[in-house]
Amino acid sequence: MKTEFTFENVPVSKLEMNKGQLQGLPKNPRFFRDNRYEAMKKSIEDSPEMLQLRELIVYPYNDKYIVVCGNLRLRACKELGYTELPCKILSEDTPTIKLREYATKDNVSFGENDMDVMMNEWDKSELQDWGIEFAPEPETDEFKERFEAITDETAVYPLIPKYDEKHELFIIISSNEVDSNWLREALDMQHMESYKTGKVSKSNVVDIKDVRHAIENRNTKS
Template identity: 80%
Template sequence: MTEIISIALLDFNKGQLAGLPKNPRFSRDYRYEAMKKSISDCPEMLELRELIVYPYMGRYIVVCGNLRLRACKELGYTELPCKILAPDVAVKKLREYAAKDNISFGENDTDILQNEWDKSELQDWGMEFEPEKPVEEFKERFDSISDDTAVYPLIPKYDEKHELFIIISSNEVDSNWLRERLDMQHMKSYKTGKVSKSNVVDIKDVRHVLQDSNTKS
């Protein structure tokens, strides 16, 4: 049975009914604000999807629609359309209704949403989209080859014409030792031209250091 009920008689589900845990649903601020805007822009949806309430001690516990009730209170509503459950509905059923109301069944076809719907409208109505992943530089070049044949590092200046060697350091002590040994504390940056600490060294500099070391020994 559906009736228009004064908001003053509607109670949030706070677990006051034995066997019905308090409403687990919450919403992040931006999603909640989007829902409020949706109600404000399209109030007739409240009649199409009324709150589901259970009579309790002369009042009504909102079983489904607690967030909508909160939003409507903030928007200044004084009464709302509600579907009233019969007093003899089993508490187990109330739990089932509350849980299922918070479950989103199915998935959206992202291709249809992107190509046949207006994305800005959907976002305005509260639908969320995954953030677009930034295009990785050189991604296409390396997608077609396996890990054991990939060329590193992915730096514009260093292309396939360079043979590259990777030295791995798991701690700062070893890293600083290597930079000092190879004089990498005073390398000219290939990006800015400034002299500073670097992780990139030319093989000629390594060769020079090794030759000096052999001469001294």
């Protein structure tokens, strides 16, 4: 089927966003997060000629036009002060099933970007200005890296990492519940505050002062 349409600059006042007002064409489901929407507005400001290269696709309705493709562009252009926009005006004979198809396909992104090429051969700051999003850099967990050294197969003895510059980490290994319960009882851990909440609860992280207090009390009773 050949789609009939004409080109025309249409006053913004005659363009309506698709809110489901046409039977058979559900309202536009597309939305951007604030940062993505602002990036699109900046893109229009920086390259207004793109509106000529990629017109809105509209459908005649009650002496106005419903925007089938380009609702967010219309919203941004209104905020930027545009009074008219280039449009492809579909024929009134266009079936609503085709309108739904155009609206859906206009929002579908086929294919993927080769991130290796983009990172090494393109200017990342330019791409970000043009709306391309990059995954955030993973945060370095220095404690996790030091702790993982304990399981290094090349180690011939346990490696005890430092928690930070002020605290040193000691590790007591228990392979069964009996030993674990004995240690908790010996250190009176059931009466200690959790390092996470400050409330008395089961915790496997113990301050050295509590350990010292428990041992000294044990020796006094002996």
